[in-house]
Amino acid sequence: MEGKDPFAIAQMLYSRMLDEVLTKSEDVGKEFPAEARRIFYQQANARAIRGQATSEEHDELVDEGIPVARLPVPGPEKLN
Numbered sequence: 001m002e003g004k005d006p007f008a009i010a011q012m013l014y015s016r017m018l019d020e021v022l023t024k025s026e027d028v029g030k031e032f033p034a035e036a037r038r039i040f041y042q043q044a045n046a047r048a049i050r051g052q053a054t055s056e057e058h059d060e061l062v063d064e065g066i067p068v069a070r071l072p073v074p075g076p077e078k079l080n
Contacts, residue, residue, distance in 0.1 A: 021071065025050045033057040040066045 025048035028035045032051030038044035050073065053061070061068045 018073065021050060021073065024048055027051060033061060036061055036066055036068060037064070040064070 028049045028051040030052050032049065032053045035044065035049055035051070036053075039046055039049065050071075053068070058068060058070060
């Protein structure tokens with residue numbers, strides 16, 4: 001990747017990461033906070049999930065020690 005535009009490299013890496021997230025996780029939508037808790041407390045099968053959470057819900061999950069990450073994932077209509 002030497003000599004390539006740093007922005008182009010960043011776009012390529014983001015695209016790869018996004019592809020991994022979208023293909024290897026289940027979209028649970030607005031149920032994300034509740035499902036993350038069920039998984040963390042072993043009340044549901046462990047698996048990779050993604051979905052929506054408000055800033056407050058995110059902070060509550062973090063305060064409980066539940067590992068979550070905020071990632072900007074465009075909707076399917078915005079993907080190339």
